[in-house]
Amino acid sequence: MKGFKSDYMLKKFTKLFRPNVRLSGRFTGCLLGQALGDALGFVVEGYPPEVCASYVRREMREVFTGQDGRTGFSFGQYSDDTQLARELLQSYAAVGYFDPADYARRIAAIFQEKRIVGRGTATENAAMRLQANIHWMDSGEPPPSAGNGAAMRAGVIGLLFYDNWDHLVVAAHEQSFSTHQDPRCSAGSIVIALTVGWVVTKKLVVAELLAELSKQVRVYDPILAAALLNDMPRWLGQTPGQAYGQIAMVGLTEGYKDSWHGISPFVTPSVLWSLYAFLRTPDDYWASLSVAIAVGGDVDTTAAMTGAMSGAYQGLSALPASVVKQVTDCGSWEFEQLCSLAESVCQQKQASMAV
Numbered sequence: 001m002k003g004f005k006s007d008y009m010l011k012k013f014t015k016l017f018r019p020n021v022r023l024s025g026r027f028t029g030c031l032l033g034q035a036l037g038d039a040l041g042f043v044v045e046g047y048p049p050e051v052c053a054s055y056v057r058r059e060m061r062e063v064f065t066g067q068d069g070r071t072g073f074s075f076g077q078y079s080d081d082t083q084l085a086r087e088l089l090q091s092y093a094a095v096g097y098f099d100p101a102d103y104a105r106r107i108a109a110i111f112q113e114k115r116i117v118g119r120g121t122a123t124e125n126a127a128m129r130l131q132a133n134i135h136w137m138d139s140g141e142p143p144p145s146a147g148n149g150a151a152m153r154a155g156v157i158g159l160l161f162y163d164n165w166d167h168l169v170v171a172a173h174e175q176s177f178s179t180h181q182d183p184r185c186s187a188g189s190i191v192i193a194l195t196v197g198w199v200v201t202k203k204l205v206v207a208e209l210l211a212e213l214s215k216q217v218r219v220y221d222p223i224l225a226a227a228l229l230n231d232m233p234r235w236l237g238q239t240p241g242q243a244y245g246q247i248a249m250v251g252l253t254e255g256y257k258d259s260w261h262g263i264s265p266f267v268t269p270s271v272l273w274s275l276y277a278f279l280r281t282p283d284d285y286w287a288s289l290s291v292a293i294a295v296g297g298d299v300d301t302t303a304a305m306t307g308a309m310s311g312a313y314q315g316l317s318a319l320p321a322s323v324v325k326q327v328t329d330c331g332s333w334e335f336e337q338l339c340s341l342a343e344s345v346c347q348q349k350q351a352s353m354a355v
Contacts, residue, residue: 021315033311041303104136150176151188155308158196187221262297
């Protein structure tokens with residue numbers, strides 16, 4: 001079955017059995033699924049809906065047919081979304097556990113060494129504070145800044161803590177706090193991380209997942225919690241065209257305006273849109289990415305978050321091999337290196353659980 005009817009899911013919340021994928025395949029699928037989504041979205045990041053929809057129709061009808069990258073980059077280049085998720089896994093591999101202080105040092109370094117691609121303003125400001133030896137608990141951009149720069153990298157937290165929701169929630173918050181102190185950013189990070197953790201360990205029962213997500217983020221963002229529990233089921237019964245306008249406005253104050261045409265970098269709608277794109281067709285990675293990108297706006301990030309969740313659920317083998325093998329970070333950290341990192345962290349995680 002390729003996809004499933006969202007109205008049927010809305011009525012039945014049918015149990016979707018986890019694909020028969022080895023744990024290492026979920027780890028590699030999450031990281032590479034994010035990298036590929038990021039790279040595909042990066043080509044048209046910031047473009048309006050009509051351009052992005054045309055890109056999806058023209059280049060992504062079934063599998064990517066074009067070879068054009070973003071101006072100044074080759075095709076397959078991913079952005080800071082995946083770079084910072086990769087740095088988080090590198091930190092875990094080096095230290096043996098999640099250490100927010102070590103991760104913060106790595107954020108500072110990748111900016112200081114000018115290796116970052118497509119930097120976000122809030123994260124860059126935080127990195128400058130970290131470079132000035134400000135403690136990671138004080139370095140984050142304060143409220144009301146609430147971009148998606150922390151949520152975009154949070155999927156891999158779900159890999160590290162899929163066995164313990166309490167630890168997962170704390171880690172998702174801590175990795176967020178070093179760059180984004182607004183609690184809405186922590187809430188968005190928890191949604192992405194917990195969804196990854198859920199699909200690694202559990203059958204995907206949509207109603208149960210949404211209830212757990214809502215419960216875990218309520219203290220950080222009651223608006224997001226209510227949207228997950230009360231509105232997402234309805235949105236999943238709608239087409240992307242019907243759901244987009246509603247999701248894009250969640251959490252915005254009356255009269256709010258920005259320059260983005262499409263899903264903006266504001267954390268609440270971008271996380272909700274990414275989750276919608278994944279849950280609408282959880283058994284079709286390519287279809288989920290197409291939904292994430294077609295509405296325009298901050299589509300490298302929405303596709304990165306969608307790709308992390310979908311890749312963790314389906315595993316690396318579900319990603320189109322000819323395309324995912326082209327991911328790159330300016331000629332380094334390409335497919336094989338990312339796979340090796342994810343597999344190594346998977347082995348470390350399993351070893352820590354056996355102690």
